[in-house]
Amino acid sequence: MIKELYKPGSYPNLAPPKGTVGFYGWTKSNLFSSLSNSLLTIFSFILLYFLIDGIIGWFFLDAVFDADSKIECRKIDSGACWAVITRRVGQFIYGFYPDAERWRIDIVFIGLFFASAPLLYPDLPLRRWLLWFSGFYPFIAFILINGGLFGLVSIEINLFGGFMLTLIIGVSGIVCSLPLGIMLALGRQSKLTVVRSISVCFIEFMRGVPLITLLFVASSMLNYFMPPGTNFSILVRVIIMFTFFAAAYIAEVIRGGIQAIPKGQYEAAESLGMTYWQTTRFITLPQAMKISIPGIVNTFIGLYKDTTLVIVIGLLDPLGIGRAALADTKWNGLSTETYLFVALFFFVSCFAMSRYSLWLENKLNTDHR
């Protein structure tokens, strides 16, 4: 009898029906699944063609990359006049930092790359040694940028500007706000009433006030609150405000992460005899931070873009440099090119952060669901 001959598990693995997988299958199910969808696909492709054709023409093919003024640009070709950028690229990067000293900023940029690499990529070779460099980097960068030591010429802060300024405020703010945010999140969950109250007040105040107000406070009022004789530079005051502001948001994001950890995790750690700080360090924070990555990076991206607000207290970030360029009679009216360029700079930085966070989330994923 056939039934007795059949061995369970011997049924062969068959190939899927033709036309359901591969390029043909994908195209058919995603682009041409019905008559109306096919028409829509064709219509979209035609639209895309004209759009891309126009964009490439304006951006590259018909664009002018070097000229003395807007009028000359228009004489040469009809596309974008990138000369406003190329003629002032130094200002966009370094602000009004003296030409002869710009090498110092270049070193700071290159150093930033090597200092951040071991922090961002845990599997890097020689990570231990690079971490030492990361630790010293802020001091090196401070001395190089500010000058006044080791024979370096001291540079006035009102000469800082451009992408350099964005990076100084953005990176300092990001680096300082994360630990402060973690401490505030833990403080808000603390059983100690005083610690909890201080954390709650700080978080609620910082979140309840517009950043721009804090910047005005930083520029005009902060020195009144300090003991007499202390005189922070405006840049340090601005960085402190960005740090406080972002830390409050990060604290709330991490608190969400902490609250998402099942109670059983704490019970298991407690029953193994672990103390509060051991549980926090090995159990709570690693899991809470992993859950909070999207929210934390979201806050970082927000902080980074908000650095453009320093324009209101007279610091010239790329946007400010752009406005200064547009005020020049030679380049009057080239706002599209200028703002697109600044937007591109911010987009590249923020997109990189967003991709990094996706990569990190993937790497830390141990759920295997």
Add this chain to the structure above:
Amino acid sequence: MVTNKKNNSSKPVIEIKEMHKWFGNFHVLKNITLKVNQGERIVICGPSGSGKSTLIRCINRLEVHQQGDIIVNDIELSGDLKNLEAIRREVGMVFQSFNLFPHLSVLENCTLAPIWVRGLPKKEAEEMAMELLTKVKIPEQALKFPGQLSGGQQQRVAIARSLCMEPKIMLFDEPTSALDPEMIKEVLDTMIELAESGMTMLVVTHEMGFAKKVADSIIFMDEGEIIEQNNPKTFFNNPENERTKLFLSQILNH
């Protein structure tokens, strides 16, 4: 059946005297008095909500009792943090939902507390963890994450993790209730082996086969009280209390 000879000779390792506990206004544990001797294996059963989990969670102070005394290994459970840490080092616990640390590998789950709480060198802790993982028959999974294991395997890792602290007493809070039927046996086998090695065990479970096989005594609880405590033979064949009879008829006759 496993027998235990030094039952009545030694001093109790756990002594609970007239203990009461409330959740807010709700009286969950009422006048609990219980002695557990070194090497004794006690199974606690009862309907849900009877306070059996709460009782064993009081022993390592995951729940705080409000009245009466709990003395574990000559140390009295009180608000004193030093006492608490000392007791938690002596008492291991296995949970219904495993509670493994999902972001750490199986091996790291087992070595974390020995390294940081007991101060063992990393190498020694890893050797001991591998030994215990071999005992629960999953040494080959040591480098995987908990999420990659089956429920039964996870629970055996949880048992190994507790044993890595070299506890004198093990508490089991419904260790097989969250498992598929096919996996219950492998966890029970591990627990039987542990019982045979002379570990003092308090087990909250509905696995009556396990109770018959390894328990020195069985406690039946209902509405926060210990209704009956007896050896397995008497408990199953002629229970003293009517409520116990009803409970047994409900869980054994289907």
